Amino acid sequence: MRRLRRSELPIDTVALSRFLIGRVLIHDLPEGRVSGRIVETEAYVRDDPSSHAYRGRTTRNASMFLTHGHAYVYFIYGASYCCNVSSEEAGVGAAVLIRALEPLEGIALMERRRATRRLRDLTRGPGRLAQAFGIGREHDGLDLCCGAPLRLADPGAPTGAIGESARIGITRETERILRFYERNNPYVSGPKRLNG
DNA sequence: AAGAAGATTCGCT
């Protein structure tokens, strides 16, 4: 599948969030390849009180300040990793959280990593997809556009209608619409009322 | 140096 070049990625955070729906995340592991279609994203924009970058750059969020197309991976709730794609130009802290994938290749491998055989539960949710893909802190800061084992690709296939909603799991500032998903896709996370 | 909160998941009711 054709790899995405950085010049093809929108630099704007919301534009990138929409653009990534229908694109593919690939990870080549020693055990084999896993890949999945991105079906749900969330934008963490500049001056966003809910963004990890809101209070400036720290050791943890440094990757959010890289130019668009780099991985920002963080550990949350003592159990889960979450994978983001950095957005905006270098020096601006913003990113797009990948919230759900539709499994494509390496399903048996994902089933093993996730310790479940329920296809629908393999990559539905940010922590789950990171576990299925073997994504961890060693991937933080990596360039997703340079052909490394972990990378973004374009299937060249049409994407379904895109739905929008408030972000999930955010306790403050709920009025902004910054979550995007492919409508009628069973691998999208979140409560049903947000997925219409 | 200590404490609180968190972009979640899982299991149980």
Place this chain on the structure above:
DNA sequence: GCGAATCTTCTTA
């Protein structure tokens, strides 16, 4: 649907 688990990071004293 609800609450616990679990630990890293940042903030405050």
